Amino acid sequence: MYELLGEAVANIVQLKYLVPLFLGTLAGVIGGALPGVTITMTIIVVLPFTFGLDPLQGLAAMTGVYVGGSAGGLVTAVLLGIPGTPSAIATTFDGHPMAKKGEPGRALWLGIWASFFGGLLGAIFLIGATGPLASIALEFGPWEFFSLFVLALSMVAGLVEASLLKGLIAGALGLIVTVLGADPVMGQERLTLGIPFIKGGIDFLPVLIGVFAFAQVMGEIERPGSEVAKSLGYAKSLAVSHAKVVWEILSRPFQLLWVAFIGLLIGVLPAIGGSAASMMAYDQAKKFSRRPERFGSGIPEGIIASEASNNANVGGSLVTIMAFGIPGDAVTAVMLGALTIHGIQSGPLFISQHPKIAYGIFAAYLLAHPLMVLILAVGARWMLRIVSVPKAALFPIVLVLCVVGAYALNNTMGNVYVLLAFGVLGYLMVKFGFPLAPFILGVILGDQIEINLVRSIMTDANLWLFVTRPISGLLLAASVVSLVAAMWQHRRTQKKIDAAVEADF
Amino acid sequence: MKLSRDGWAGLAVLAASLVLFALTLGLKPSPLVPIGPGFYPRLVLGLAAVLAAALVILDFLKTKKPEPLPRVNYAAVVLHFAVFAAYVVALPWVGFRIATVVYIAAANALLEPPKNARGWLRVALLALIAGAVVYFAFEHYLTVLLPRGRWTDF
Amino acid sequence: MKKLIAGLVAAVLPLAATAAYPDRPVKLIVPWAAGGDTDNIFRPFAPLLQKHLGGTVVIANIGGASGTKGAKEAKDSPADGYTLYAVHDYIHSTYWTGVADVNYTDFEPICMLSSTASVLTASPKTPWHSLKDLIADAKKRPGQITVGATLGSTSHFFPALIEKTAGVKFKYVSYEGLAPRMNAILGGHVDLTDSNLTQKGKVEAGQLKFLGIATEKRNPEMKDVPTLKEQGINVVYDVNRGLMAPKGTPAAILGKLESSCQAAAKEPEFAKAMKLQGTDVRYMERKQYVSWLKKNDRLNQDLAKDLGLLKR
Numbered sequence: 001m002y003e004l005l006g007e008a009v010a011n012i013v014q015l016k017y018l019v020p021l022f023l024g025t026l027a028g029v030i031g032g033a034l035p036g037v038t039i040t041m042t043i044i045v046v047l048p049f050t051f052g053l054d055p056l057q058g059l060a061a062m063t064g065v066y067v068g069g070s071a072g073g074l075v076t077a078v079l080l081g082i083p084g085t086p087s088a089i090a091t092t093f094d095g096h097p098m099a100k101k102g103e104p105g106r107a108l109w110l111g112i113w114a115s116f117f118g119g120l121l122g123a124i125f126l127i128g129a130t131g132p133l134a135s136i137a138l139e140f141g142p143w144e145f146f147s148l149f150v151l152a153l154s155m156v157a158g159l160v161e162a163s164l165l166k167g168l169i170a171g172a173l174g175l176i177v178t179v180l181g182a183d184p185v186m187g188q189e190r191l192t193l194g195i196p197f198i199k200g201g202i203d204f205l206p207v208l209i210g211v212f213a214f215a216q217v218m219g220e221i222e223r224p225g226s227e228v229a230k231s232l233g234y235a236k237s238l239a240v241s242h243a244k245v246v247w248e249i250l251s252r253p254f255q256l257l258w259v260a261f262i263g264l265l266i267g268v269l270p271a272i273g274g275s276a277a278s279m280m281a282y283d284q285a286k287k288f289s290r291r292p293e294r295f296g297s298g299i300p301e302g303i304i305a306s307e308a309s310n311n312a313n314v315g316g317s318l319v320t321i322m323a324f325g326i327p328g329d330a331v332t333a334v335m336l337g338a339l340t341i342h343g344i345q346s347g348p349l350f351i352s353q354h355p356k357i358a359y360g361i362f363a364a365y366l367l368a369h370p371l372m373v374l375i376l377a378v379g380a381r382w383m384l385r386i387v388s389v390p391k392a393a394l395f396p397i398v399l400v401l402c403v404v405g406a407y408a409l410n411n412t413m414g415n416v417y418v419l420l421a422f423g424v425l426g427y428l429m430v431k432f433g434f435p436l437a438p439f440i441l442g443v444i445l446g447d448q449i450e451i452n453l454v455r456s457i458m459t460d461a462n463l464w465l466f467v468t469r470p471i472s473g474l475l476l477a478a479s480v481v482s483l484v485a486a487m488w489q490h491r492r493t494q495k496k497i498d499a500a501v502e503a504d505f
Numbered sequence: 506m507k508l509s510r511d512g513w514a515g516l517a518v519l520a521a522s523l524v525l526f527a528l529t530l531g532l533k534p535s536p537l538v539p540i541g542p543g544f545y546p547r548l549v550l551g552l553a554a555v556l557a558a559a560l561v562i563l564d565f566l567k568t569k570k571p572e573p574l575p576r577v578n579y580a581a582v583v584l585h586f587a588v589f590a591a592y593v594v595a596l597p598w599v600g601f602r603i604a605t606v607v608y609i610a611a612a613n614a615l616l617e618p619p620k621n622a623r624g625w626l627r628v629a630l631l632a633l634i635a636g637a638v639v640y641f642a643f644e645h646y647l648t649v650l651l652p653r654g655r656w657t658d659f
Numbered sequence: 660m661k662k663l664i665a666g667l668v669a670a671v672l673p674l675a676a677t678a679a680y681p682d683r684p685v686k687l688i689v690p691w692a693a694g695g696d697t698d699n700i701f702r703p704f705a706p707l708l709q710k711h712l713g714g715t716v717v718i719a720n721i722g723g724a725s726g727t728k729g730a731k732e733a734k735d736s737p738a739d740g741y742t743l744y745a746v747h748d749y750i751h752s753t754y755w756t757g758v759a760d761v762n763y764t765d766f767e768p769i770c771m772l773s774s775t776a777s778v779l780t781a782s783p784k785t786p787w788h789s790l791k792d793l794i795a796d797a798k799k800r801p802g803q804i805t806v807g808a809t810l811g812s813t814s815h816f817f818p819a820l821i822e823k824t825a826g827v828k829f830k831y832v833s834y835e836g837l838a839p840r841m842n843a844i845l846g847g848h849v850d851l852t853d854s855n856l857t858q859k860g861k862v863e864a865g866q867l868k869f870l871g872i873a874t875e876k877r878n879p880e881m882k883d884v885p886t887l888k889e890q891g892i893n894v895v896y897d898v899n900r901g902l903m904a905p906k907g908t909p910a911a912i913l914g915k916l917e918s919s920c921q922a923a924a925k926e927p928e929f930a931k932a933m934k935l936q937g938t939d940v941r942y943m944e945r946k947q948y949v950s951w952l953k954k955n956d957r958l959n960q961d962l963a964k965d966l967g968l969l970k971r
Contacts, residue, residue: 138842165556173518176546179550182728187758188533191529199731201728218585221616222577400605537756537833
């Protein structure tokens, strides 16, 4: 198996494959870094260019976009606090505070190297563990998926600083967004509130872009005084000691392995995606940390957890399309399309029938990581241009790009109106102290939760199955434990704060 | 006893959930699915209502006074939302190119008011260059279609 | 004044649009998720259509609500030739079963492209080795054998036909599109589903069982799959796919699309791609397609009535 991989690597370093891989990675980094441009959008744009190439060339380019995009999303997440792609949401929690504290270079490179190591760990683990992981994911019926999504939501709601209750309400609000418009099973209109463009339901991407972009931009505009007119005021240099940053990551081997594992696992399960992976990994890193209260203030663990897991997640999603022919998310769905354009049937026999292409994708995935680091190393100076632009010029342009991104999803104005409406809601939520992450996760998972609930009831009317099926029961128990743990942890920090306040007197 | 922002937010969520909940009662069951399209929304809305009620009650029982919030410039925020909303509304009518250039100019001028002719030149240049670059990048290189104006056909 | 200008512009606009069609990318709506069978058929078709149309064709997957979300989206798009719609027989069945109000009459048919035979497929976790085993078991446990289907669509009609012919009763679970159905059936979360020969790789790997193909004769690509007919269940069923545009698309544009579609469908490359999808190329020009649709619509209405699914 590893000999096959060696051959594939030797094959892919030929110029014929290296050039599309490099260009794809470059496009991914740029697309991922532009706020309002998602990896999905980038890969759709790259797709037509691959039609004329041979299958492996095309797939190498797309693998590059995927890897580069996952890393590129962290640039805006760190420097602007706006996730360039959904999977970089958790990176904003610590990456942006660290950059604001005057260490943008350290924050950026922690993210890049964490992506690198996360991706490599993911790849190595993945090539060996494809078979067993695939059979676990297959055991997941609608009950298990329902319980898994509930677990994901309760974990993210528990990650909240201020109040567990507000985290849960934010998650519920996200779920409410998905019940507006149309029911996902039969498409029957419901709760449309008489608004024509939500008849078919609300897409999560404009909601995501709106909530994050406006919460960020308006949060800066609201500060009294003329601060906005100045540039972001970061240290002008992103220079940093790479050895030190790499050591910062590698000195936490257990954390790195654990978050990469989470990313991989979530990637293998269809339809969850990188954003849930990075948020769950972030939550895990916090739970296992000796200083959970400092998460969110700009500490390296937070950045490492998010970035290492979302790049490992890419590997997991790749295995799901290669082994099952089931796309893990929108990006792998497009890659699946590319496979079929070239007449390749993905499925359980894919790896044995097309070893050259299967291992070629693995090899491209491995090589895309050093390329990504190289591109960011050379391009980081230009990346800084994005943030050294005065905010007064940057904000309108970012919002215009958000409008373009929302519009281009379906070429309809409806999504732009959704963007505006959720921009206002997102800003209000921040003002009232509600966390955004559970809200967004609720919007992403809502339809899947409902579909799996309906499916399980249609398969068997017995509701006890959610508890009595072992995996499902375990997942539900884990979500209860996660909530209790969050309450306990919250109480403990609250006591500490109270004690500190009294000590002051 | 007065409510803090938590209490007001809880009341808003509670009210919205209850209104939507009432609306789900009118939904007809679907012919092919054993549970109707209203089942899951009622579950979610019910959950939201209970959580929001709990937030209101906890806020009511809280004895500690909330810390005063930092003073912020809400007028600027409202103004920018208004300008952006105007941009979004104008887009399908005057087209992407015109609306975007005007929007960037307006937003930039509001964020950093020009003090002299050079300042206005900066605003105009930024709006024209940024608008043109975005338009050409997407429409010509990325085959992303941007809205044409219904009034202007541009 | 403004109104006058707007009026003038509106009057000139369609003329200008026809002259240079296509002068910007054409969006082809596939109303199912990427990686499903409709997607697999239109993905290789899009670049060929693009070649003959002389403008970029971009596929947009708009799944949901038994494929009717994409249909509604296509129906509500401007009739300027820049939105096309990849349709199959579900448009009739979802209309008559009351899933959605969209019908084929809301569109201008352009051409028919392909026909894919349905194959009754069972999970590897089921004990049956043939259709006979299944029917015997189904008679013993009425309403307990689960079928994954896109409700109201072809994957619902096909098992329902077998149900009726064999005099058994199944239980239907909503799994929209072929890709999620395959996941469910590989994991044994449903017992049966409708699929087609594209899944033969999974059969060879022992992950699926083909119980019978709904054709008159066995398929030369997979000779060991018996037909339903030879196993005593007289059901012949296939899914036909074609291209449509929103109602009111100008005739000149439809003509251009029809000729491009014909040229694309005749490409040997398309035939090769369809063979990989277990699908026959079945080209029909616009006129022929229109009358075929009319006939097929009545057929589906009768079918829905027979199966007790008629909701209109």
